[in-house]
Amino acid sequence: MYERMNLIRAFEEACVQLYMEKEIRGSLHPCVGQEATAVGACFAINPDDYMTCTYRGHGACIAKGIDVNAAMAEMLNRKTGISKGKGGSMHWTDPSIGLLGENAIVAGGVPIAAGAAFSAQLDGDGRVALTFFGDGAINQGAFHEALNLAQLWNLPLILLCENNLYAEMTPLAMSNPLKQIADRAKGYNMRSMVVDGNDVCAVYDTVKKAAKFARDGKGPTFIEAHTYRLLGHMIGDSETYRTKEEVAQWRQRDPIKRLAEHLIANEKLSQADLDAIHARVEAKIAGAVKFAKESPYPDPEEVHTDFWL
Amino acid sequence: MYERMNLIRAFEEACVQLYMEKEIRGSLHPCVGQEATAVGACFAINPDDYMTCTYRGHGACIAKGIDVNAAMAEMLNRKTGISKGKGGSMHWTDPSIGLLGENAIVAGGVPIAAGAAFSAQLDGDGRVALTFFGDGAINQGAFHEALNLAQLWNLPLILLCENNLYAEMTPLAMSNPLKQIADRAKGYNMRSMVVDGNDVCAVYDTVKKAAKFARDGKGPTFIEAHTYRLLGHMIGDSETYRTKEEVAQWRQRDPIKRLAEHLIANEKLSQADLDAIHARVEAKIAGAVKFAKESPYPDPEEVHTDFWL
Amino acid sequence: MRELTYTQALREALTEEMERDPNIILLGEDIGNYGGVFRVTEGLIHKFGDKRVKDTPISEAGFVGLSVGMAMTGKRPVAELMFMDFALVCADQIWNQAAKLRSMSGGRVQMPLMIRSQQGGGRGNGAQHSQSFETLFTHLPGFKVVLPATPADAKGLLKSALRDPNPVMFIEHKLLYNTKGDVPEGEHLVPLGKADVKRAGSDLTIVSYSRQLLFALEAAETLQKDHGISAEVVDLRCTVPMDIDTVIASLKKTHRLLITHESHAACGIGAEVAMRVMERAFDELDAPIMRVAGMDLPIHSAKSLEEQVLPQPPAIVAGALKLMKGG
Amino acid sequence: MRELTYTQALREALTEEMERDPNIILLGEDIGNYGGVFRVTEGLIHKFGDKRVKDTPISEAGFVGLSVGMAMTGKRPVAELMFMDFALVCADQIWNQAAKLRSMSGGRVQMPLMIRSQQGGGRGNGAQHSQSFETLFTHLPGFKVVLPATPADAKGLLKSALRDPNPVMFIEHKLLYNTKGDVPEGEHLVPLGKADVKRAGSDLTIVSYSRQLLFALEAAETLQKDHGISAEVVDLRCTVPMDIDTVIASLKKTHRLLITHESHAACGIGAEVAMRVMERAFDELDAPIMRVAGMDLPIHSAKSLEEQVLPQPPAIVAGALKLMKGG
Ligand SMILES: Cc1ncc(C[n+]2csc(CCOP(=O)(O)OP(=O)(O)O)c2C)c(N)n1
Ligand SMILES: Cc1ncc(C[n+]2csc(CCOP(=O)(O)OP(=O)(O)O)c2C)c(N)n1
Ligand SMILES: [Mg+2]
Ligand SMILES: [Mg+2]
Numbered sequence A, B: 001m002y003e004r005m006n007l008i009r010a011f012e013e014a015c016v017q018l019y020m021e022k023e024i025r026g027s028l029h030p031c032v033g034q035e036a037t038a039v040g041a042c043f044a045i046n047p048d049d050y051m052t053c054t055y056r057g058h059g060a061c062i063a064k065g066i067d068v069n070a071a072m073a074e075m076l077n078r079k080t081g082i083s084k085g086k087g088g089s090m091h092w093t094d095p096s097i098g099l100l101g102e103n104a105i106v107a108g109g110v111p112i113a114a115g116a117a118f119s120a121q122l123d124g125d126g127r128v129a130l131t132f133f134g135d136g137a138i139n140q141g142a143f144h145e146a147l148n149l150a151q152l153w154n155l156p157l158i159l160l161c162e163n164n165l166y167a168e169m170t171p172l173a174m175s176n177p178l179k180q181i182a183d184r185a186k187g188y189n190m191r192s193m194v195v196d197g198n199d200v201c202a203v204y205d206t207v208k209k210a211a212k213f214a215r216d217g218k219g220p221t222f223i224e225a226h227t228y229r230l231l232g233h234m235i236g237d238s239e240t241y242r243t244k245e246e247v248a249q250w251r252q253r254d255p256i257k258r259l260a261e262h263l264i265a266n267e268k269l270s271q272a273d274l275d276a277i278h279a280r281v282e283a284k285i286a287g288a289v290k291f292a293k294e295s296p297y298p299d300p301e302e303v304h305t306d307f308w309l
Numbered sequence C, D: 001m002r003e004l005t006y007t008q009a010l011r012e013a014l015t016e017e018m019e020r021d022p023n024i025i026l027l028g029e030d031i032g033n034y035g036g037v038f039r040v041t042e043g044l045i046h047k048f049g050d051k052r053v054k055d056t057p058i059s060e061a062g063f064v065g066l067s068v069g070m071a072m073t074g075k076r077p078v079a080e081l082m083f084m085d086f087a088l089v090c091a092d093q094i095w096n097q098a099a100k101l102r103s104m105s106g107g108r109v110q111m112p113l114m115i116r117s118q119q120g121g122g123r124g125n126g127a128q129h130s131q132s133f134e135t136l137f138t139h140l141p142g143f144k145v146v147l148p149a150t151p152a153d154a155k156g157l158l159k160s161a162l163r164d165p166n167p168v169m170f171i172e173h174k175l176l177y178n179t180k181g182d183v184p185e186g187e188h189l190v191p192l193g194k195a196d197v198k199r200a201g202s203d204l205t206i207v208s209y210s211r212q213l214l215f216a217l218e219a220a221e222t223l224q225k226d227h228g229i230s231a232e233v234v235d236l237r238c239t240v241p242m243d244i245d246t247v248i249a250s251l252k253k254t255h256r257l258l259i260t261h262e263s264h265a266a267c268g269i270g271a272e273v274a275m276r277v278m279e280r281a282f283d284e285l286d287a288p289i290m291r292v293a294g295m296d297l298p299i300h301s302a303k304s305l306e307e308q309v310l311p312q313p314p315a316i317v318a319g320a321l322k323l324m325k326g327g
Helices: A002-020 A035-043 A058-064 A068-075 A109-123 A141-152 A181-188 A200-215 A244-252 A255-266 A271-294 A300-304 B002-020 B035-043 B058-064 B068-075 B109-123 B141-152 B181-188 B200-215 B244-252 B255-266 B271-294 B300-304 C006-020 C044-048 C060-071 C084-089 C091-098 C134-139 C151-161 C210-227 C244-254 C269-284 C303-309 C313-325 D006-020 D044-048 D060-071 D084-089 D091-098 D134-139 D151-161 D210-227 D244-254 D269-284 D303-309 D313-325
Strands: A050-052 A129-134 A157-163 A191-196 A221-226 B050-052 B129-134 B157-163 B191-196 B221-226 C002-005 C024-028 C053-055 C076-081 C114-119 C144-146 C168-173 C180-183 C196-199 C204-208 C231-235 C238-240 C257-264 C290-294 D002-005 D024-028 D053-055 D076-081 D114-119 D144-146 D168-173 D180-183 D196-199 D204-208 D231-235 D238-240 D257-264 D290-294
Touching: A002 A035, A002 A058, A002 A068, A002 A255, A002 A271, A035 A058, A035 A129, A035 A157, A035 A200, A035 A255, A050 A109, A058 A068, A068 A271, A109 A129, A109 A141, A109 A157, A109 C060, A141 A157, A141 A181, A141 B141, A141 C060, A157 A181, A157 A200, A181 A191, A181 A221, A181 B181, A191 A200, A200 A221, A200 A255, A255 A271, A300 D303, B002 B035, B002 B058, B002 B068, B002 B255, B002 B271, B035 B058, B035 B129, B035 B157, B035 B200, B035 B255, B050 B109, B058 B068, B068 B271, B109 B129, B109 B141, B109 B157, B109 D060, B141 B157, B141 B181, B141 D060, B157 B181, B157 B200, B181 B191, B181 B221, B191 B200, B200 B221, B200 B255, B255 B271, B300 C303, C002 C006, C002 C151, C006 C024, C006 C044, C006 C151, C006 C180, C024 C060, C044 C053, C060 C076, C060 C084, C060 C091, C076 C084, C084 C091, C084 C114, C084 D091, C091 D084, C091 D091, C134 C144, C134 C168, C134 C238, C134 C257, C134 C269, C134 D134, C144 C151, C151 C168, C151 C180, C168 C210, C196 C210, C196 C244, C204 C210, C204 C244, C204 C313, C210 C231, C210 C257, C210 C313, C231 C244, C244 C257, C244 C269, C257 C269, C257 C313, C269 C290, C269 D269, C269 D290, C290 C313, C290 D269, D002 D006, D002 D151, D006 D024, D006 D044, D006 D151, D006 D180, D024 D060, D044 D053, D060 D076, D060 D084, D060 D091, D076 D084, D084 D091, D084 D114, D134 D144, D134 D168, D134 D238, D134 D257, D134 D269, D144 D151, D151 D168, D151 D180, D168 D210, D196 D210, D196 D244, D204 D210, D204 D244, D204 D313, D210 D231, D210 D257, D210 D313, D231 D244, D244 D257, D244 D269, D257 D269, D257 D313, D269 D290, D290 D313
Parallel strands: A050 A129, A129 A157, A157 A221, A191 A221, B050 B129, B129 B157, B157 B221, B191 B221, C024 C053, C024 C076, C076 C114, C114 C168, C144 C168, C204 C231, C204 C257, C257 C290, D024 D053, D024 D076, D076 D114, D114 D168, D144 D168, D204 D231, D204 D257, D257 D290
Antiparallel strands: C002 C180, C144 C238, C196 C231, D002 D180, D144 D238, D196 D231
């Protein structure tokens, strides 16, 4: 898990770099600081379980096992990209790892994941569906309709809300009237749990429970994971809505830092072991960037493909 | 209140008759059996308070004080109709009594009422907005977004759910997973109340409380009123989804019958007094039908009016 | 061949295809136990069970969204919108999700999803229950758009659509359900994207589809009887893919073209057909292409007004006469 | 006159009109404290307070629905959709409610409501953040549709739109915000529904609007420089009301017409302009009307693909040359 979290961090930092170099078009929404939620959750379900996430879903996709070369190539809109350069940063999709897509519409992926959960229920194959969304997504109509249906039909669905305290630049208190987001589940008579989203083991255990609950035919679980994005909403965000102090405090709770300390303190790993991991990760990302940059852009004919069958 | 409830009943029964005679086009969704909710609620607020309701809102509109001649003329699509014959049964609208429209889209009127409540809050004129919707409407996205905003912005809004046990032909248990609909308010940290919707006095008291709460600047209230539509969802409904026994039981709880008994038992009214009321009501409806039938259809030129200003 | 109603023809197509393909799952409001307010799905829940015929809450964005997820995971969902007007409460799942996910994923996911609905006016239901949205589905790419006018086409097109690997918007008309016509038994497949000459003629070509096609045929009879004008009537049947070849083939005989549809005129199917014909067969036109379409106004409830907003057969006749004079 | 950016011009119009009309209330995501992700509303919350500049949750159907209720109760709400693509999550409140309530009520309610948004591609945002919806607003009646291409028009049209008693869809373009131009101070009003000849010419007429208008002007320069072809460029500015008179007046000089827009071709503005011109000025056409519009495909992220889907200046030049040869 530690390696995967570092892989995500390194991937996102490389993207920020490439964005500055104007190698990446469109908008970039880094998930730096939220790696524990992504990795803890995805490691707690099976490779063939379904998943949807958001434009901030690079972490979740990498945690679920996406090929980082193809992912990086997609960031650079190359022919070798996971979506052949057609989707870009916000639409990574790879059914071979159960990934039914990031989504650029807030809450857009929630009913879609519920549909995958419904397929799993119909097929009786014991799969579950996991959907990531933010604290701002709970105020969208599609979210509401999906939660009502998921509970009503007892779907094997895990609803993971990454509460990072802001929806773009809007603080929590200005987007909903709840004491805690998990309370929203009460309106659907749905089971909910709250977890420290920067503690990868806690996230893992919580999602494991929810997955078992779902596989046992007991239905959906709503999970609120407290986390924080250490960078702006997107590159270019002036971050006038939060203080440097607040960001600094959360840096203290950096999930990677915390896991590193834990591993050294309790798992008998040495700094050398960690450095070896860091080296592997750096090499992997360097390789991904190289692969992406050396890949060609899509051929002009590609404009018409992958649309009508 | 007794007279107004009878007026609604007589109006709807006249409409059923006219529908059979093919005098009414489109669909007809009678509110027979739900008169207590409409009258109890509308009598508990002021004439200048705002209101929205649904295609089943004839009762609410009549309770709020709509001119029954103009309403009946609208049913017959006459030029003298409340909407000049352009809207028909599902779109009665009359701002002069605060009526911002019935609505043919389930839950469509809920955010609209919230907007009127927001205007009232901005104007600081002490008005409240009342919105009627059904048990099926609570599963629509627009309902969700409106409730979140109403609680978040502390709007002077009364959300009145007429729980008549069915959404068209779909029983409650197949449309939401709640033990009681009022629980949905928990997902917004919103105050809720449950009331016997066939007891006009109980409805009146409950809505009065909610209105005071709103006027005192304490925000919205969600009210679940238990009632029942004694006729089908619309004319033509085969009612295969419910038993004759169930309907018969609810006939026993007919709100008009109950109020009549109450008035005779506790308010010293005689059957003669009630008959006098019935006679007035019959005359009024007969007059409305006559007025409507004698009114002309809209002139052809009217097709272009009331659109662009 | 036996006569069936449009409704029966649709039900037969659904039944046959559901027997053929176990992945077909129907979702919608009151489609199961009640059999659908327009009776199309009557009895299907008893034949196929409540796992394949799902009654849903009033959550169009929810169950259309579920359908998108189902389509990506091996199912062939058929989501019913009771009225086409309700597409507007689930428009994001329709056009931002279902219509785009396959392309945005570079072809990694499949989207064999169908939305079925009925549309149109003529019943005085008012502006929120009388609209026609084929133009929206034609302008925003991603769905094939099918609008059968006859019971035979209803069956044949629905069966084909239920085997099509693309998202399909299958559009019925509320005033066609009770129409009757001969319908072939069993394997009757009408290909998507092929227009059909429903009436042969030589003086002008009238292009239409869905219920308006019946008005076009009625107008053609009047033109023949009262004016000795021979109109060829082409049923477009699908607006995506749009079969312009058949329209141009007809135009080459008649050199005059009238397009009529119930939906609003502005940026409508008529304008698109005209544009494509102009691009490819400008010199075949002896007169400007004539459009007889719905007014750009909400659809009023009163009959006297609704019948002005939605063009009736006499309006088509008048347009045709003008067209014959013109040029 | 001083030079302003398109963004500054919009902000100036909002500021002046909010000072003039206390009923104007802005609602939208991050428009208040943050000043809007595109900076248009920057500083307005400090000038007018948080009662008139409301930051909303991510609930477009909610706050557009609230706007409908506000408009019926004496306010003039201006709801901002951060991206036009999000109109699809509030489509019911836009087209079933705001667009129809006045008509359905027989004129009993007023609907002085504005929706502001920005649209268009060119930034590689992908298919869910690059769409253009003026066609939807033109086909479904109820909104005036305004699409300024220059800073001066942005100010003048926005000021007029904020005084219009009808629902107005005010459409900005994400790639116009940083463009600069002279903008009159104070009371500068541009009427809605009047097209504007942005460049005089004699050989052909090019009709466009919004950012595509700049491409049309660029193409016109190339046509002049490299091919000695003199193109007149007409800025439609509004698609509702649509000023066909100005288009026909130009056509009468040039007898050749090309329409170009970024939005999808099928059932688009180009087809509608062509249809109306054909109805009224068929004989003025020396060649078939040419359309250079967005492909009927989702808008890909990769530049090499996006620039094919969305027509660039060279495509307009090529179309114009073909048009000059043809006919
Ligand atoms: C329906 C819709 N409305 C608005 C947006 C613009 N938008 C993109 S991200 C975002 C904030 C989402 O916040 P949250 O759900 O908390 O997720 P986070 O970005 O914090 O991970 C907004 C408003 C959108 N993409 N979709
Ligand atoms: C968005 C939308 N979906 C579906 C419908 C069709 N429809 C009309 S009434 C109705 C049932 C509503 O049930 P409920 O909210 O309980 O109100 P009731 O009719 O029982 O008063 C449905 C599904 C609609 N009008 N709008
Ligand atoms: Mg957030
Ligand atoms: Mg009900």
